[in-house]
Amino acid sequence: MSNIETNNNMKxxxxxxxxxxxxxxxxxxxxxxxxxxxxxxxxIIVMVFALAVLVAASAVAWVFFSWQISLIVFAVIAFxxxxxxxxxxxxxxxxxxxxxxxxxxxxxxxxxxxxxxxxKNWSMPDIFHESxxxxxxxxxxxxxxxxxxxxxxxxxxxxxxxxxxxxGVKRGDTxxxxxxxxxEMPAIWLGIARIGGISPLINTHxxxxxxxxxxxxxxxxxxxxxxxxxxAIQDIRKELNASIKLYKFTRRPLNTSDSAVNIVDSxxxxxxxxxxxxxxxxxxxxxxxxxxxLLYIYTSGTTGLPKxxxxxxxxxxxxxxxxxxxxxxxxxxxxxxxxxxxxxxxGVITMGNAFIFGCTVALKLKFSASAYFPDCIKYxxxxxxxxxxxxxYVLATPPSPTDKQHKVHTVYGNGMRPTIWTDFVNRFGIKRxxxxxxxxxxxxxxxxxxxxxxxxxxVSRIVPAVYPIAIxxxxxxxxxxxxxxxxxxxxxxxxxxxxxxxxxxxxxPSRAFLGYVNKEDSEKKIVRDVFNYGDSAFxxxxxxxxxxxxxxxxxxxxxxxxxxxxxxxxxxxxxAAISRVADQRDAVVYGVEIxxxxxxxxxxxxxxxxxxxxxxKLARDIAKDLPKYARPVFIRIMSAMxxxxxxxLRKVDLQKEGYNPTTIQDKLxxxxxxxxKYISLGAEEYEKIISGQIRL
Numbered sequence: 304m305s306n307i308e309t310n311n312n313m314k315x316x317x318x319x320x321x322x323x324x325x326x327x328x329x330x331x332x333x334x335x336x337x338x339x340x341x342x343x344x345x346x347i348i349v350m351v352f353a354l355a356v357l358v359a360a361s362a363v364a365w366v367f368f369s370w371q372i373s374l375i376v377f378a379v380i381a382f383x384x385x386x387x388x389x390x391x392x393x394x395x396x397x398x399x400x401x402x403x404x405x406x407x408x409x410x411x412x413x414x415x416x417x418x419x420x421x422x423k424n425w426s427m428p429d430i431f432h433e434s435x436x437x438x439x440x441x442x443x444x445x446x447x448x449x450x451x452x453x454x455x456x457x458x459x460x461x462x463x464x465x466x467x468x469x470x471g472v473k474r475g476d477t478x479x480x481x482x483x484x485x486x487e488m489p490a491i492w493l494g495i496a497r498i499g500g501i502s503p504l505i506n507t508h509x510x511x512x513x514x515x516x517x518x519x520x521x522x523x524x525x526x527x528x529x530x531x532x533x534x535a536i537q538d539i540r541k542e543l544n545a546s547i548k549l550y551k552f553t554r555r556p557l558n559t560s561d562s563a564v565n566i567v568d569s570x571x572x573x574x575x576x577x578x579x580x581x582x583x584x585x586x587x588x589x590x591x592x593x594x595x596x597l598l599y600i601y602t603s604g605t606t607g608l609p610k611x612x613x614x615x616x617x618x619x620x621x622x623x624x625x626x627x628x629x630x631x632x633x634x635x636x637x638x639x640x641x642x643x644x645x646x647x648x649x650g651v652i653t654m655g656n657a658f659i660f661g662c663t664v665a666l667k668l669k670f671s672a673s674a675y676f677p678d679c680i681k682y683x684x685x686x687x688x689x690x691x692x693x694x695x696y697v698l699a700t701p702p703s704p705t706d707k708q709h710k711v712h713t714v715y716g717n718g719m720r721p722t723i724w725t726d727f728v729n730r731f732g733i734k735r736x737x738x739x740x741x742x743x744x745x746x747x748x749x750x751x752x753x754x755x756x757x758x759x760x761x762v763s764r765i766v767p768a769v770y771p772i773a774i775x776x777x778x779x780x781x782x783x784x785x786x787x788x789x790x791x792x793x794x795x796x797x798x799x800x801x802x803x804x805x806x807x808x809x810x811x812p813s814r815a816f817l818g819y820v821n822k823e824d825s826e827k828k829i830v831r832d833v834f835n836y837g838d839s840a841f842x843x844x845x846x847x848x849x850x851x852x853x854x855x856x857x858x859x860x861x862x863x864x865x866x867x868x869x870x871x872x873x874x875x876x877x878x879a880a881i882s883r884v885a886d887q888r889d890a891v892v893y894g895v896e897i898x899x900x901x902x903x904x905x906x907x908x909x910x911x912x913x914x915x916x917x918x919x920k921l922a923r924d925i926a927k928d929l930p931k932y933a934r935p936v937f938i939r940i941m942s943a944m945x946x947x948x949x950x951x952l953r954k955v956d957l958q959k960e961g962y963n964p965t966t967i968q969d970k971l972x973x974x975x976x977x978x979x980k981y982i983s984l985g986a987e988e989y990e991k992i993i994s995g996q997i998r999l
Contacts, residue, residue, distance in 0.1 A: 395764045399852050402753050403763045409628040416624055417617060426588035427597055427616045428497040431658040443657055444486040445665040445682050451486045461582035463494025474499025474589050477521055481505035481528040484644050484666050485554055489654050496597055499589035503599035503611055504645040508930035515539045521599050521611045521820055527552055527573060593617050600647045602743045608876050610824050612744035613817040614651060622748055623655020629750040630715050630737035632686055634661040639684035641667035647743040653688050672696035679709040687711050690869045691718025692901040698727050707732040721757030745841045746816045747772045747805025758854040771806035774847050784830055792833045797851045800858050804840040816841045865894030866902040868932040877933050881907055884924035889944045893958045898993055904936035908957055911940050918981040936999050937962045938972040938981055964989055
C-alpha cells in the first residue's frame with residue numbers, strides 16, 4: 304500500500320522511554336498510541352485482594368488444622384481462581400478447539416507436501432508428471448463436449464515445449480499467454496515452464512494501453528495469443544518492442560498427419576507449428592525450481608496500472624493445497640470452473656487441484672448464471688468454484704428443477720455475501736461453503752474450515768502464533784499502521800476493524816513474500832517493525848474484523864482500488880485513461896455502492912467548465928483503453944475540483960455523496976450498456992437503478 308510507511312524515527316536500539324519530537328507529534332495526532340499501565344488499577348486491586356484471601360485462608364487452615372490441610376486449601380482456592388481468571392479463555396478454547404486442531408492437522412499436511420517438493424526442487428511440470436503417472440487415462444479437463452486425459456494434456460504441453468525450444472525460447476525467457484478458458488491454455492504454460500520459461504497470464508479483457516503496459520511490465524520476450532484476441536494485439540502491435548516475437552494460436556483439433564507436417568502458413572502461426580512438430584521427450588523442468596518463478600498473475604494492487612505478481616510452484620502448491628485439504632476436497636472430485644484462468648483463483652487454485660491432486664476440472668469459456676448448475680449436472684461435478692458476484696447472479700435466476708438435481712456438495716471461492724449465503728445454500732442444497740481469502744501477491748491465505756456463515760477464515764485464539772497472520776490497527780484517514788510507544792504495530796481487538804497482514808519468513812516457502820516483478824511495487828506492500836524490531840509482514844490493504852472466537856469477516860478495501868464485476872479496478876489507472884482522452888481534464892474516480900449488487904460501481908467526476916465535453920466520444924475512446932469492468936458506470940460533470948493536499952479527502956466526500964440527483968447539483972449520467980452510451984441520470988432513473996429496474 305503506497306501510503307503505508309514505517310516510522311523511521313523508531314529504532315530497535317532506542318530506549319522504550321525515549322520519544323523524539325516527531326514521536327510526540329504523532330502521539331498527539333493519534334498515529335501512535337501510548338500503552339499506559341499494563342493493567343488497569345481496578346484489576347491490580349482485585350488481584351491483591353485475591354492474593355490476600357488466598358494467604359489468609361491457607362494460614363487459618365495451618366493454625367487450626369495442619370500444614371497438609373493448608374496446602375490443600377491453597378491448591379483448591381488457587382485452582383478456583385485460575386478457573387475464574389481464565390474462564391473466558393477456556394470458554395473460547397472449548398468452542399474453537401475442534402476447528403483449530405482440524406486446521407492444524409491440515410496445515411501440517413500442507414507443510415509436509417511443500418517439504419517433499421522442496422527437497423525434490425520440482426517445478427509444476429514435474430509435479431504434474433506424477434499425476435500423469437498415477438492415472439494417465441483419467442480425465443483432467445472437461446470442456447464443452449471434449450474430454451482431455453492427463454496424458455493428453457502432458458503430450459500437448461510436450462509439443463509446446465518442442466515448438467518453443469525450436470523457436471529459441473530458453474531458460475529465463477518470459478512468454479506471455481493470452482488465451483481463453485480452454486484446455487490448451489494451461490497446457491501451453493506447462494510447456495513453457497518445462498523449458499524454463501516464465502508465463503505472464505494476460506487478462507483477456509485488456510486492450511490498448513493497459514494491454515501494452517502488461518506486456519512491457521513483465522519484460523516479455525514472446526507473446527502467445529489466441530486468435531480471438533487478434534484485434535486487441537494488432538491495435539498495439541506498432542507500439543510493441545520490435546524484439547518481442549508474437550505467436551497466434553488458433554484453437555482446432557491438431558492435424559498431425561504426414562501431409563500436414565510441412566504445411567506452415569506462417570512462422571508465427573503456433574497452431575501450424577504444433578501440427579508440424581512432434582512432442583518432445585519428457586524431461587524434468589529446466590526452470591528455477593520449486594521456489595522460482597513460474598507464472599505472473601496480474602493484479603491492480605492498490606494503485607496504478609496492473610502489476611505482475613510472481614507465482615512460484617511453491618506458492619501454487621500452498622494456495623491449492625490449502626483449499627484442497629481445508630476445504631475437504633479429494634482426488635475423485637470433479638470441479639466446475641467458470642472462473643478465468645488468468646486469475647489466481649481459477650488459474651492457480653483450481654488448476655493446482657488438477658495438476659497436484661489429480662482432480663478433474665470442467666472448464667467454461669464464459670460464466671453463465673442460468674447454466675451454472677445445469678453445467679454441473681452435465682459434467683457430474685461434485686465441487687464448484689465461485690466468486691461472490693457469481694453467486695448473486697445464480698441466485699437471481701428463476702427457480703428450476705435443476706437447482707437440486709446436481710451432485711455438488713462443496714462450493715469454494717471468495718466474496719460470498721453473508722446476506723445471500725443462507726439463501727444460496729438452502730436453495731441449491733449445498734452442504735459446504737469453503738470461503739477463502741488471500742491476495743495473489745501475498746503470503747497469507749485463510750480458509751473457512753467449518754462452514755461458518757459469512758466467515759472468510761479465522762485466527763486461532765488458543766495458539767495464535769502457529770499461523771502467523773494478524774489484523775493490525777490503521778489510521779482511517781491515512782491507512783498508516785497505528786503504533787505503540789515502542790514503535791511496534793498494535794493488534795486490533797475483537798470486533799475492531801484492522802488491516803490483514805501475513806508475517807514474512809523468507810526461508811519458509813509458505814511464508815515467503817514474492818511480491819511483484821517491479822521491486823518498488825513490492826516494497827510498498829511490506830510493513831516493517833510489526834511485532835518485533837526488524838521483522839516484516841505483507842500488508843494486504845484489506846479491512847477485516849475478527850469476532851471473539853477468532854472468525855474473520857471481510858469489511859472493505861483500502862487504497863485506490865475497488866472491486867466490480869469480480870475484478871479489481873485501480874482508480875488511478877482509470878483516472879489517467881479518462882484524463883488522456885478528455886483533453887487532459889481533471890478526473891477523479893471512485894467506487895459507489897448499488898443496492899443488492901456485489902462490489903462497487905465506478906464513478907468518475909470530470910471537470911468541464913465550458914460544457915464542451917462530448918460524452919459519446921468519451922465512451923468510445925475509453926472503450927479502446929479500458930476493459931469493460933473498469934469503465935465508469937456513472938459520470939459526474941463538475942465545474943471545479945480541489946487538487947490540493949486534501950484531494951484524497953475530497954474523493955471520500957464524493958464517494959459519500961454518491962449519484963443521487965436530488966442531493967447533487969452537478970449533472971449526472973449513467974452508462975446504458977444496450978445503447979452503449981451515457982444517459983442523463985434524473986430522479987426517475989435513480990429510483991429505477993436503486994430498485995433494480997435498470998440493471999448496470
